[in-house]
Amino acid sequence: MARLPLDYAVRNLGRSPLRAGLSVLGACLVVLLIIAAAGFVTGMSRSLRASGDDRHVILLGAGSEESIERSEIPASVGSLVAAAVPGLETSMGVPHVSAEVHVQLPVRATPDADNPRLLLIRGVTPAAMLVHRSVQITEGRFPRAGHDEIMLGSAAPRQLGLAESDLAVGSTLWIDKSRWTIVGRFAAPGTVMQAEAWTALTDLKAATKRETDSCVVLALGDAEFADIDAFARQRLDLELTAIPETRYYAGLASFFRPVQAVVWATALLIAAGGLLGGLNTMYAAFSSRVRELGMLQCLGYRRGAIVLSLVQESLLAASAGAVLASIVGLAMLDGLAVRFSTGVFGLVVDHTVVALGLAAGLALGLIGALPPALRALRLPIPESLKAA
Amino acid sequence: MNLAAPTALLALAAALALPACEKKPAPPDSAPKAAPAAALPGDLFITAAPAGPLGVKAAKQAAGPGQKVVMRGRVGGSVEPFVDGRAMFTLMDFALPACSDNPDDACETPWDYCCEKRADITANAATIQVTDASGAPLKVGLKGVSGLAPLSEVVVVGTVAQKDDSGVFVVRAEKMFVGPVVKTAPK
Numbered sequence: 001m002a003r004l005p006l007d008y009a010v011r012n013l014g015r016s017p018l019r020a021g022l023s024v025l026g027a028c029l030v031v032l033l034i035i036a037a038a039g040f041v042t043g044m045s046r047s048l049r050a051s052g053d054d055r056h057v058i059l060l061g062a063g064s065e066e067s068i069e070r071s072e073i074p075a076s077v078g079s080l081v082a083a084a085v086p087g088l089e090t091s092m093g094v095p096h097v098s099a100e101v102h103v104q105l106p107v108r109a110t111p112d113a114d115n116p117r118l119l120l121i122r123g124v125t126p127a128a129m130l131v132h133r134s135v136q137i138t139e140g141r142f143p144r145a146g147h148d149e150i151m152l153g154s155a156a157p158r159q160l161g162l163a164e165s166d167l168a169v170g171s172t173l174w175i176d177k178s179r180w181t182i183v184g185r186f187a188a189p190g191t192v193m194q195a196e197a198w199t200a201l202t203d204l205k206a207a208t209k210r211e212t213d214s215c216v217v218l219a220l221g222d223a224e225f226a227d228i229d230a231f232a233r234q235r236l237d238l239e240l241t242a243i244p245e246t247r248y249y250a251g252l253a254s255f256f257r258p259v260q261a262v263v264w265a266t267a268l269l270i271a272a273g274g275l276l277g278g279l280n281t282m283y284a285a286f287s288s289r290v291r292e293l294g295m296l297q298c299l300g301y302r303r304g305a306i307v308l309s310l311v312q313e314s315l316l317a318a319s320a321g322a323v324l325a326s327i328v329g330l331a332m333l334d335g336l337a338v339r340f341s342t343g344v345f346g347l348v349v350d351h352t353v354v355a356l357g358l359a360a361g362l363a364l365g366l367i368g369a370l371p372p373a374l375r376a377l378r379l380p381i382p383e384s385l386k387a388a
Numbered sequence: 389m390n391l392a393a394p395t396a397l398l399a400l401a402a403a404l405a406l407p408a409c410e411k412k413p414a415p416p417d418s419a420p421k422a423a424p425a426a427a428l429p430g431d432l433f434i435t436a437a438p439a440g441p442l443g444v445k446a447a448k449q450a451a452g453p454g455q456k457v458v459m460r461g462r463v464g465g466s467v468e469p470f471v472d473g474r475a476m477f478t479l480m481d482f483a484l485p486a487c488s489d490n491p492d493d494a495c496e497t498p499w500d501y502c503c504e505k506r507a508d509i510t511a512n513a514a515t516i517q518v519t520d521a522s523g524a525p526l527k528v529g530l531k532g533v534s535g536l537a538p539l540s541e542v543v544v545v546g547t548v549a550q551k552d553d554s555g556v557f558v559v560r561a562e563k564m565f566v567g568p569v570v571k572t573a574p575k
Contacts, residue, residue, distance in 0.1 A: 226473035233471055237510040237554045
């Protein structure tokens with residue numbers, strides 16, 4: 001079968017620069033949307049996955065396995081588990097056991113600011129730095145107990161909707177109705193912790209008028225999860241549940257799966273709208289070229305060859321749009337911080353997401369061209385040649 | 389024929405997609421690693437119930453650390469009274485009714501005693517362990533072994549390893565009888 005040269009398809013795209021430009025732009029927008037949706041889902045999943053360490057176990061209140069914030073356990077649990085379970089990781093004799101309070105509180109830059117935003121405040125002791133090793137203090141220092149001091153994660157400004165300059169070390173924040181001084185900034189790349197504020201455990205307990213902790217996070221050394229589980233079941237009086245940290249965050253990820261499904265469904269529905277629009281454009285474009293297509297058949301080109309050439313045209317426009325969308329996605333969407341109930345996570349536009357976007361662009365070009373091309377070639381040659 | 393534009397386009401697309409060949413880092417294990425299982429003592433389970441067992445609550449009051457104890461109860465106290473990978477479970481006193489003792493209760497996990505106060509559960513509970521020479525629970529689960537299941541009736545012969553004011557009562561089991569104790573009729 002004699003094929004039309006690829007150059008024919010390329011030149012045809014140039015016959016109507018406006019139409020070609022709109023086709024490229026349409027494909028670009030649809031692919032960009034798919035890249036954004038995939039980046040959102042990937043970013044959220046990766047953030048939750050990175051937040052769990054397979055050597056960490058969380059002790060929290062029985063019945064609160066799905067939310068640390070709802071959990072309440074006696075303040076003695078940290079020291080009890082450290083004393084009762086041998087084989088926990090230690091540094092210079094200090095066990096890696098972090099008693100913590102997690103609570104979301106309204107935070108304002110000034111006492112009279114409207115619309116305070118909720119920020120997850122984590123009350124910790126210095127042992128938290130032994131357990132959560134991804135946390136690195138980038139500026140300032142760790143908060144001291146008894147001074148109402150806090151240390152902000154790198155994504156906290158985004159979470160609060162405030163400028164970095166408003167949250168510099170030395171400035172103040174109003175948590176609930178109290179004034180707190182920012183004494184440090186920390187990074188915890190890729191984890192939910194980067195959107196948190198950390199303060200001294202005792203200060204947060206005093207501020208929230210609570211005596212209990214939310215949880216104890218500990219790092220296993222020679223001990224195994226079963227040892228911690230055994231401790232929790234032995235101490236029925238403490239009403240504890242032991243859960244591997246990875247399983248806790250996997251549970252959170254599965255809790256948010258419906259949200260991810262909605263994101264995908266929205267993207268696919270809009271993509272379907274874009275596809276239908278593209279089909280409409282192609283029907284109009286190809287039907288205005290019926291005489292040209294009839295002439296090509298007179299010249300000896302078979303219908304299959306002509307369909308192939310039309311699909312090439314469409315694929316070129318769609319793939320140009322997909323490439324453009326991938327470049328825009330990589331340049332503007334990758335790492336873009338998104339606020340969510342788990343904190344802030346960054347959109348991830350990695351090789352998988354880009355490949356998905358390019359594949360979607362190619363599918364768009366193929367599906368968008370085939371039906372109009374087949375319809376345009378349905379007419380008998382004499383009628384095609386007489387078409388207006 | 390000028391193929392420069394489409395060729396450049398395809399090359400750019402390939403360049404963007406090619407990093408897909410990057411080697412992905414191995415995902416972290418979802419659960420902490422476990423040590424190899426240890427075997428239970430061959431003579432742990434006995435076929436005849438030891439005579440004169442005390443209830444769990446009575447045994448907690450009567451025996452102190454290091455003392456021998458024979459006590460009878462049923463497995464329960466929480467949704468999962470067994471510990472995966474450890475020879476350990478919680479035994480409850482018969483005096484505390486399980487949810488299944490109430491015919492109107494449709495609880496799906498009646499062995500968790502969810503209808504009872506936590507303080508009562510703690511007061512009526514004992515932790516049974518099968519340990520190695522160092523006193524650590526053997527690294528093998530007991531669930532399903534010799535018919536051990538939630539609400540199984542068990543008579544334990546062992547030594548009190550730990551007892552404190554918080555209600556903790558840990559017994560190192562030496563012998564265990566699983567099943568209802570048949571009372572012989574007086575002659």
